[in-house]
Amino acid sequence: MTLLTPHLILVALAALWTLIAATVLLILLSHALRRGRSRHREELDRRARPLVVRFALAEEDDPALEGTLARASGAFGDRVDERLLSVLETLRGDSRERIVALLVDRGHPPRLRRRARSRRTTVRAAALRRLGQLALPTDEDLIRGATADPSPVVAAIAIRAAASYPGRASVAAALERLRGRGEVPALVVVTSLIAQGAASADALAAIREGLVDPSSRVRAACAQTLGELTSTADAAALGRLLRRDPTPGVQLAAATALERVGRASAVPALLDGTRSPWGPVRTHSLLALLALPREVTAAALAEVARRPDPLLTPLLAAQPAPPSPEAHP
Amino acid sequence: MAHILVVDDDPDIVELVSLKLRAGGHEVTVAGSGEAARDVLASRRDVDLAVVDHMMPGMTGVDLVRALRAEGSQLRILMLTARSQERDLENGFTAGVDDYMTKPFSPRELAARVGAMLARR
Numbered sequence: 200m201t202l203l204t205p206h207l208i209l210v211a212l213a214a215l216w217t218l219i220a221a222t223v224l225l226i227l228l229s230h231a232l233r234r235g236r237s238r239h240r241e242e243l244d245r246r247a248r249p250l251v252v253r254f255a256l257a258e259e260d261d262p263a264l265e266g267t268l269a270r271a272s273g274a275f276g277d278r279v280d281e282r283l284l285s286v287l288e289t290l291r292g293d294s295r296e297r298i299v300a301l302l303v304d305r306g307h308p309p310r311l312r313r314r315a316r317s318r319r320t321t322v323r324a325a326a327l328r329r330l331g332q333l334a335l336p337t338d339e340d341l342i343r344g345a346t347a348d349p350s351p352v353v354a355a356i357a358i359r360a361a362a363s364y365p366g367r368a369s370v371a372a373a374l375e376r377l378r379g380r381g382e383v384p385a386l387v388v389v390t391s392l393i394a395q396g397a398a399s400a401d402a403l404a405a406i407r408e409g410l411v412d413p414s415s416r417v418r419a420a421c422a423q424t425l426g427e428l429t430s431t432a433d434a435a436a437l438g439r440l441l442r443r444d445p446t447p448g449v450q451l452a453a454a455t456a457l458e459r460v461g462r463a464s465a466v467p468a469l470l471d472g473t474r475s476p477w478g479p480v481r482t483h484s485l486l487a488l489l490a491l492p493r494e495v496t497a498a499a500l501a502e503v504a505r506r507p508d509p510l511l512t513p514l515l516a517a518q519p520a521p522p523s524p525e526a527h528p
Numbered sequence: 529m530a531h532i533l534v535v536d537d538d539p540d541i542v543e544l545v546s547l548k549l550r551a552g553g554h555e556v557t558v559a560g561s562g563e564a565a566r567d568v569l570a571s572r573r574d575v576d577l578a579v580v581d582h583m584m585p586g587m588t589g590v591d592l593v594r595a596l597r598a599e600g601s602q603l604r605i606l607m608l609t610a611r612s613q614e615r616d617l618e619n620g621f622t623a624g625v626d627d628y629m630t631k632p633f634s635p636r637e638l639a640a641r642v643g644a645m646l647a648r649r
C-alpha cells in the first residue's frame with residue numbers, strides 16, 4: 200500500500216505545475232488574440248467611418264465613393280455595414296434614404312432576414328432591431344410577427360421595431376403582448392406606442408380605443424401613452440378612466456397622464472381621485488390639479504385642503520401660496 | 529467663420545457633425561467626453577459655440593453645461609438629445625442650454641441651427 204513514493208509525488212507535482220502554466224499561457228494567448236481582433240476592428244472602423252460619413256453627407260452623387268462602399272467586402276465590408284447602420288440611427292431626411300439604399304445594394308436585408316429566423320435569441324433580436332431601423336416595406340409582416348416570439352427579449356425588440364410601421368396593426372401587435380403573462384415590460388410597449396401615436400392618426404385612434412380594453416394592462420399602457428403624447432383632447436376620457444376604472448394601476452396611469460394633459464373638464468374627476476383609497480392615485484390626482492391654472496382648480500384645492508390627509512396635506516402645504524386678489528390693483 | 533466644439537462619445541456622430549460643420553467653413557475641435565470638453569475650453573478661449581451630446585458616460589451634457597454656466601461661461605450651446613430623453617430637457621434648459629435638436633436629425637437642419645445661433649450675437 201505504499202503507492203505514494205516520493206518519486207511519484209514529485210511527478211504529480213510537476214504535472215500539476217505544467218497544467219497551471221499551460222492554462223495561464225492559454226488565457227494570456229486568448230486575451231492577446233481578442234485584443235488584437237478588437238484593435239483590428241477599430242482600425243477598420245477608422246477607415247470606414249470617414250467614407251460612410253462623406254457618403255451620408257454628400258450633396259451630389261460621388262460614383263467613386265459609392266463604388267468603394269458598395270464593393271467593400273470581408274471584414275472591412277462588415278465594418279462598413281456596422282458604420283452605415285450606426286449613422287442611419289442618427290440621421291433623417293435624404294441622408295437616411297441614401298444609406299438605406301446602399302445597405303440594400305450591399306445585400307444587407309436578406310442577411311438580416313435570415314438572422315431574424317436564427318435559433319439563437321441574441322441573433323434574432325439584433326437582426327430584428329436592424330430591420331426595424333431599415334424599415335423596408337417588405338419586412339413589415341416579419342417584424343410584426345416577431346412580436347409574438349416565444350422569447351420576451353426578442354418580442355420586446357420586435358415591438359420597438361414595429362414602431363417603424365406605425366398604424367392599427369402595429370399598435371394591436373404591441374398591445375397583444377400585454378395581454379399575456381406580462382413578460383414584456385409595459386414600458387417597452389408604451390415607448391413603441393408613443394412613437395406610433397406621434398406618427399400616425401390611425402395608431403392614435405387605436406391607442407384611444409385601448410382605454411376601454413378588457414385588459415387592465417392595456418388600458419394603463421394606453422392612458423400612459425396619451426399622457427406622454429400630451430394629447431389634451433383626451434383629458435375627458437382619461438378623467439372617466441380615473442373615476443370609473445376598477446383597477447388602481449389604471450387609475451394611477453390616468454391620474455399621472457392628467458398631470459401632463461389635464462384640462463378644466465378633468466377637475467371633477469381629479470377631485471374624486473384625491474379621495475381614492477389608494478395613496479399614489481390621491482397623490483397624482485392632486486399633482487394633476489396643481490398643474491392646472493388656479494382659476495379652474497381653486498374650489499377643488501380648497502376642498503382638498505379642508506380634508507386632513509397624511510399624503511396630501513404636506514404636498515399642499517409645500518405649494519407656494521396663490522397670489523391674493525388684493526395684490527392686484 | 530466660427531470655431532465650434534463638438535462633444536459626443538459616439539465617434540460616428542463626432543465625424544458626421546464635424547464634417548458637416550467643416551463643410552460650412554467652420555473650424556471644428558472635437559472632444560469625446562464632457563471632461564475632455566472642459567480641458568479644451570480651459571486651453572482654448574476662442575470657441576464660439578459647442579454642439580453637446582446629452583447622453584455621455586461620466587459627465588453628461590447637462591452636467592457639462594451646468595459646470596460651464598457656474599463658471600460664468602457665455603458659450604452658445606446646442607444640445608443633441610434622443611427623442612426618448614426629450615422630457616429631461618427641462619433640466620437642460622434650466623442648466624443653460626441655448627437650443628436643442630433631437631436625434632435622428634437632418635444634417636442640413638443642424639447646420640442651419642448653428643448658423644442661426646452664431647448670428648445671434
Ligand SMILES: [Mg+2]
Pocket residue numbers: 536537538581582583584
Ligand atoms: Mg451619447
